[in-house]
Amino acid sequence: MSSTLDRSLPLVPPDGVERLGLFGLYLFAVFGWLGTTPATLGLALLTLAFVLHRPDWHALGRDPVVRLSLILIGFLIVHSLVLAGLAPSTERAATILGGGGDWLKLMLFIPLAHWCAGRPERVRGLLLLAALGFTLAVLRKIDWANFGLEFFSTRFESYLPAIAFGMFTGLGALGIIVLRQAFWGRFASGRLRRLGVTLWAFWLLFMLEGLLLSQSRGSWLAFIGALALLVVLEWRAHSAATGARIRRQGYRLILPVVGLALLGGLLVQTEIVQKRFTEHTGTVLEIARGETSAVESDPVGLRFKALLFARDTWSERPWFGWGAGTSRELIADSGRPEALFDHDHWLPHLHNTYAEILVQFGLVGLILMTALVWTLARSGFRAGRAGRLPADLGRFYLAALVFVLIWCLFNYRVVRTDWLFFWILVAGTLHGLSHGADTPSPKTQAQAGSPMASR
Structure with missing residues (x-):
């Protein structure tokens, strides 16, 4: 598999609509975490170009992911309208309608997927550009x-809240590890390659240090879980490779670099890591023993009490829950300052994505x-077996999925701009590769496959 951008795919194609779509695509990728206004403009342009490009609507309608997205869109619209109509106040109704609109924006991953169909090298370039934009923003x-x-x-915390900063630096580190050959391939052999x-x-x-500086235990745990899976997948891929000198050199380099980086960071900042993992062990033990009445209102205790409140609510x-975006008002109206008040303010959310979805939208x-996430992941596995999803990208998507599933246990950020752009980019590129328009070449078929295949 080529590790460079496919030069047969011109950056500026002759067709005007396609040119507009690709301009919006690259603008969105570069500025997703660097500038909200140009990123939003890029998203609007690629969406407009998607509509003007006249895709095969009948084929889209047969796509399981698109079907579920349409069902979810209908659910969000009806759900928000009905619960806003039943809301006890105009303020609550406005919150529900605004929150429902924020959730609907997540479906914009479908237009982005259109511009990535059958273009793995384009996807690698987009992911690396997004990581570069995030780095420049930091x-x-x-x-x-x-x-x-x-x-x-x-x-x-000068750029994002700590746990969000930890999420994106952790995902960035995973992506840089997985896409290493795509990055190296942009440099000619010899001295430039070493550079x-x-x-x-x-x-x-840089990414690993940012992860440590976040001091986010949830991000650390998510990274450890995703990295453990990635090590297994990479090792199996390496074991399956035969007679590939470049691959062996790549693994001889990456393992010491990643290992030394992790060990060095832990040694330099051992005190911080140890403190973060031990400072609230008393609260954890109280919860484990069932002594919930004596739980303190520290970060762990507040999250536990928020979960109890979510269960009751x-x-x-x-x-069908209480409506989009209502958890903040429900917490403020709870009359439980001893459980849900953090120093000088009410908790802004339930600090758990799954609890938030249950409270806002019900079972x-x-x-x-x-079902949407599962169908998207399953289509990725099928694309890997069919040769449309390269193995290195498959490993990244799988590691990112595990990371996010763990991270969502500790925080909620779905409708924030940074999460919105993350979801649109990752889900959109995966969906595009899962339904590539082009038939893969024999070489691509041999080098692509499931996330556990060799690269």
């Missing part, structure tokens, strides 16, 4: 005038959203 937010060694012992490998190593260290409306909404 560098821009660092206070370089007062920069010093103390920076590496403090929590970095590329060096830049890659520094980029990886959801049980009142188990099937029906959770089933529909789970």
Whole structure:
């Protein structure tokens, strides 16, 4: 598989609509985490070009992922309109309608998928550009005038909330590991290739250091789980490779670099890591012993109490929930400051994505959203077996799925702009590759496959 961009696919094709779509696509990827306004413009342009391009609507209607998306769109619209009409106040009705609109934006991954169909090299380029945009955004937010060694012992929250920053740096590190050959391949052999490998190593260290600086235990646990899976998948791919000198060299390089980076970071910041994992063990033990009445209102205790509140609130409306975006108002109206008040403010959400979906949309909404993610993942596996999804990208999507599933146990950020762009980019590229328009060549078929196949 070529590790460079497919030069037979021109960046600016002759067709005007396609040119507009690709311009929006690359604009969205570069500025997704660097600038909200240009990223939104890019998303609007690629969506408009998708409509003007006149896709095969009948074929789209037969796609299981698109069908479920349409069902979910209908559910969100009807659900929001009905519950807004039943809301006890105009403020609650406005919250539900606005929240429903935010959830509907997630379906914009379908237009993006159109521009990635059958283009794995384009997808690799988009993912690397998105990681580059995120890196530039972080560098821009660092206070370089007062920069010093103390920076590496403090929590970095100047760009995103800590747990969100930990999520994107963790996913960035996983992506840089998986797409290493796609990055190296942009440099010619010899001295330039060594320069590329060096830049890659520094980029990886940057992401890992950002993950540590987030001091987010949820992000750390998610990264550990996803990295463990990725190691297994990479090792199986390496074991299946035969007579590939470049592959052997790649693995001889990547394992020491990643291992030394993780070990070095842990040694330098052992005190911070140890403190974060031990400072609330008393609360964890109280919860494990069932002594819930004495649980303190520390970060762990607040999350536990929020889950208890979510259970009680959801049980009142188990099937369809209370409406999009209502959890913040429900918490503020709960009359439980001892359980849901964090120092000087009410909890902004339930700190658990699954609990949020149950409270907002009920069991029906959770089933529909789970079905969409499951169908999208299953189509990815089928695309791998059919030769449309390259193995390296398959490993990234699988590791990212595990990371996000674990991370969602600790926080909720679905309707935020950063999560919206993340979902549209990752789900859209996966869906596009899962339904590629082009028949893969024999070489691509041999090098593609399931996430556990060799690369």
